[in-house]
Amino acid sequence: MEDVKNGILKYLSTFQTGVKVYDERIEQGFHEPCFFVLIIDGAQNREFNRRYMRTDSFDIHYFPDPDNPEKRRECEAVADRLYEEMEYIQWEGSLYRAVGLKHQIVDDVLHFFLDVNVHLMRPKGPETKMRTLKQEAGIRG
Template sequence: MTTDIIKGVAARIYEILGRSAGKIYTGEVPQGYSPPCFFIEVLNTATEHVLGDRYLETVNLMVSYFAPERPDGTVDHMKLQETGDVLKAALEYIKAAGNLTRGTDISAAEGDGAVHVAVTYEVFTLVPREEIPLMETLTQTQGTKEGD
């Protein structure tokens, strides 16, 4: 499910900002990347058993946006803030595995020439259990305590 959420986040970024917003990296960051670009990083995941074969999967992500530098080598902080605001709104709802999924605990911070948006997604999943064969026959005798 984690990969479905990452794909959903990437699709949502392209849907809102368009392909011209930059390349999206979801794995190893290549040396010498060129801004503008996005990095989607999984901070941590957790799985909690809820009931029967139902589990709650929690995925914490960090989406970082690196803006292109100005000709003088500085970063446009207004562009970072604007993109951070757009990302916070865009990542509230994504489509993951064909279902609409809501992001919670969305926050943004600027640092190192980038804006970093943290978001948490919680998704219920079903894990099928191994089927156990049923008894073929059952014989039962009953009576009362007095021996009737």
């Protein structure tokens, strides 16, 4: 899921000129406007044999320009753009699809939520080789 997070961070760094992007290690005294990306939840379920489905939920915070008197409108505009452009997340040749996109604005901060499902295949373990089998045949009379 680090690849998905890196893809989100890379996209957000090109989203708007002059808007900084922070990951989970947010610094004291960060400068607004900015994005902050947080993995809020993760789960993994076994599907079949060696196949697994891993789901991570992300919360992308957007802190609007503090000098803008219409912070809520700015957050709504950013949310609209994120809906349009965050359906697919690309990182180093892989494409991940985001699902469950939704947003809310709390205290003039946009929270944009998305989930990413990734199919995983565990490597095969060492195979147990068959031991010697002795077989006899005969005719009964």
